[in-house]
Amino acid sequence: MSKVEKDVLSRTDLEGLVDDRDQQIAELKARLAEWEESYDGIARRDVLFSTVSGREVKPLYTELDHASDDDSVGYPGMYPFTRGPYATMYRTRLWTMRQFAGFATAEETNERYKYLLAHGQTGLSVAFDFPTLMGYDSDHDRSLGEVGVCGVAISSLADMERLFEGIPLDQVSVSMTINGPAIILFCFYVAAAERQGVDVSVLRGTVQNDILKEYQAQHAWIYPPEPALRCIVDMFEWCSEHTPKYNPISISGYHIREAGATAAEELAFTLRNGFEYVERGIARGLDVDSFAPRLSFFFDVHNDFFEEIAKLRAARRIWARGMKEKYGARNPDSWRLRTHCQTAGVTLVAQQPENNIVRVAYQAMAAALGGTQSLHTNSMDETLALPTEKSVRIALRTQQVLAYESGVANTIDPLAGSHYVEALTDDIERDALALFEEIDEMGGVVPGIEQGWFQQEIANSAMRQQREVESAERVVVGVNHFTEGSGDIEIETLRIDPEVEQRQVAKMAEMRSERDDTVVTSTLAALTEACRADENVVPYILDCARAYCTLFEIRAAMEEVFGSYKEPVFF
Amino acid sequence: MSDERKIRVLVAKPGLDGHDRGAKVIASAFRDAGFEVVYTGLHQTPEMIVNAAVQEDVDVVAMSVLSGAHMTLFPRVKGLLDEAGADHMLLTGGGIIPEDDVDELEKRGVGRLFGPGTSTSDAIAYVNEWFATTHAN
Numbered sequence: 126m127s128k129v130e131k132d133v134l135s136r137t138d139l140e141g142l143v144d145d146r147d148q149q150i151a152e153l154k155a156r157l158a159e160w161e162e163s164y165d166g167i168a169r170r171d172v173l174f175s176t177v178s179g180r181e182v183k184p185l186y187t188e189l190d191h192a193s194d195d196d197s198v199g200y201p202g203m204y205p206f207t208r209g210p211y212a213t214m215y216r217t218r219l220w221t222m223r224q225f226a227g228f229a230t231a232e233e234t235n236e237r238y239k240y241l242l243a244h245g246q247t248g249l250s251v252a253f254d255f256p257t258l259m260g261y262d263s264d265h266d267r268s269l270g271e272v273g274v275c276g277v278a279i280s281s282l283a284d285m286e287r288l289f290e291g292i293p294l295d296q297v298s299v300s301m302t303i304n305g306p307a308i309i310l311f312c313f314y315v316a317a318a319e320r321q322g323v324d325v326s327v328l329r330g331t332v333q334n335d336i337l338k339e340y341q342a343q344h345a346w347i348y349p350p351e352p353a354l355r356c357i358v359d360m361f362e363w364c365s366e367h368t369p370k371y372n373p374i375s376i377s378g379y380h381i382r383e384a385g386a387t388a389a390e391e392l393a394f395t396l397r398n399g400f401e402y403v404e405r406g407i408a409r410g411l412d413v414d415s416f417a418p419r420l421s422f423f424f425d426v427h428n429d430f431f432e433e434i435a436k437l438r439a440a441r442r443i444w445a446r447g448m449k450e451k452y453g454a455r456n457p458d459s460w461r462l463r464t465h466c467q468t469a470g471v472t473l474v475a476q477q478p479e480n481n482i483v484r485v486a487y488q489a490m491a492a493a494l495g496g497t498q499s500l501h502t503n504s505m506d507e508t509l510a511l512p513t514e515k516s517v518r519i520a521l522r523t524q525q526v527l528a529y530e531s532g533v534a535n536t537i538d539p540l541a542g543s544h545y546v547e548a549l550t551d552d553i554e555r556d557a558l559a560l561f562e563e564i565d566e567m568g569g570v571v572p573g574i575e576q577g578w579f580q581q582e583i584a585n586s587a588m589r590q591q592r593e594v595e596s597a598e599r600v601v602v603g604v605n606h607f608t609e610g611s612g613d614i615e616i617e618t619l620r621i622d623p624e625v626e627q628r629q630v631a632k633m634a635e636m637r638s639e640r641d642d643t644v645v646t647s648t649l650a651a652l653t654e655a656c657r658a659d660e661n662v663v664p665y666i667l668d669c670a671r672a673y674c675t676l677f678e679i680r681a682a683m684e685e686v687f688g689s690y691k692e693p694v695f696f
Numbered sequence: 697m698s699d700e701r702k703i704r705v706l707v708a709k710p711g712l713d714g715h716d717r718g719a720k721v722i723a724s725a726f727r728d729a730g731f732e733v734v735y736t737g738l739h740q741t742p743e744m745i746v747n748a749a750v751q752e753d754v755d756v757v758a759m760s761v762l763s764g765a766h767m768t769l770f771p772r773v774k775g776l777l778d779e780a781g782a783d784h785m786l787l788t789g790g791g792i793i794p795e796d797d798v799d800e801l802e803k804r805g806v807g808r809l810f811g812p813g814t815s816t817s818d819a820i821a822y823v824n825e826w827f828a829t830t831h832a833n
Contacts, residue, residue: 255711255712255713255763255765256712258712259712259739261712267712267741268712269768270711270765270767270768270769270772271711271712271713271763271764271765271768274763274764274765275713275763275764275765339714343714343715344714344715344716344738344739345712345714383717384715384716384717385717471717473812474812474813475811475812475813476813507792508792508811508812508813509792509793509794509795509811510764510792510794511764584717584720584721584724587717587720587721588720588721588724591721591725591816594815595815595816595817601813603813604813605815618794621764623767692737692738694735694736694737695735696707696719696720696723696724696727696733696735
């Protein structure tokens, strides 16, 4: 109906329309009541009819359960993006199949990357070992026993160069999961691209760089919140000028969820963290549209199929509305929530591990139906060790079967208009907005972290889920039901050679002996000074990286000014 | 058993691994089961853990390791406990630990290690049984 036609509707016409609608609703309610009567008389299975997050699910949804209209659902690629961030979605480009990988030394991980690219993977994703995640060099005392075990060890530009040997960084997008020292690893990456002769302005990829969820859930931090947030805004500023196609942050719900949060908590905490970063950028004096288009997201895709789909749809709508209405962004790219997803590691079990392939496949399908931009599918053996080459291939093939055989990529947001999915989308949005209010009442995200509120909420939700599983109310196949055959676990697992640590330590000694110590000292001193002077630290860290200063040396140069974070301990 | 004293447990997170969902769940479950529980918090060195165990005079040290560094961390803590004259303490734990490593660590004097999907009641029963057996007189 055009605006003109609307204007000429008479009062009588309007009253007529309202009466018609009232009558329709009355008829719907009458038919629903009739159905309820027949439903009430029949016995039901004695199981939980709720999602894994504890959300009660009704036996039937109808159009009475949701208010979906053009304003809230709309069209893909159009505000508020409930149906997808892009107009054409998977008809133009499938999601990026991006398997997270890293182990041992840079050379061994480099081999795995080449293997994955040869098998049709379309992006890379770096998993670092714990020392790197915490900002320690491979030859630091605290790294003992952990070098290259849980990811790849990267202690300087030299390691980063070896990691991408023969992989042109202007042609592949690389995601790096690193947070506490994210700004340092990002500079190693940029310097490695420079060494390859690549124009850094074409770099595509993402660094996780989401420190707020580290304090809340994942716990790989270095500095206290304020200086850590300053570094993140430094990245926003530097990247918008120098690497405009690179995402300087991936605001992540994954770890919040894995630590125990419900779907609504994951959604609310993640988006609220995202808005916190936006506020910090604005407070620096940046134009919101200069950095918001490069903010990216990362969600977990857990077991409850429809709830996960609804969560992704609600995420886009809440983000779009917040960015436009609250933060005044004018560029549609600032409203558009783009996300990576990963299937839920926490749902994998050690008992009958082959069943994990099936869990991953359903979760992957939910991610695709939720409209993700990229996806990592977990491997079946990850409850035992890092995945073998074979299990990684099965996980990747799972995505390919989904993308090319199942038909889910043929049409956009095929579940829109489903009474259940639209109602869930509305409900989960409402829950998230209520949690926003609670966080605001505490004074925001940082006070919430300092009071341990997020940590406690997450731990409480984890405990509730544990009780449901232990009482066997929540069925987990192979764990509390259908356990025949759960005793014997016979699958091959990947082993990291203990000599990796010695090899890495030896390489570091060689690198240290070859570099120019005067430049090392002067670039580190300049960095400390820049931290003190409130300058953007990225150019200074880049200079350190180019001089082959190590991760820990750079960390320490900043720590002198920034101090370190102490967690509030409780359980 | 002479009296009904509470079993004292140190729940510990060694190494750089920040995954504490399991540690917190087991700490809460132990507390609910009537144990006295001390939780170390994250990023502890083996030395810090053994110091805490001795200072708190615990019966059991339960370590959660999801980083793959279990073959370094468990033997190191076991060695330090023995050195500190605390070899009467039970060193047990859980995490992402392959079966072969569980067997190998058991040979080196480490107690039972529990994997993903373990019911907290199994771990509680194990600690209770161990305590009843070792404190029978």
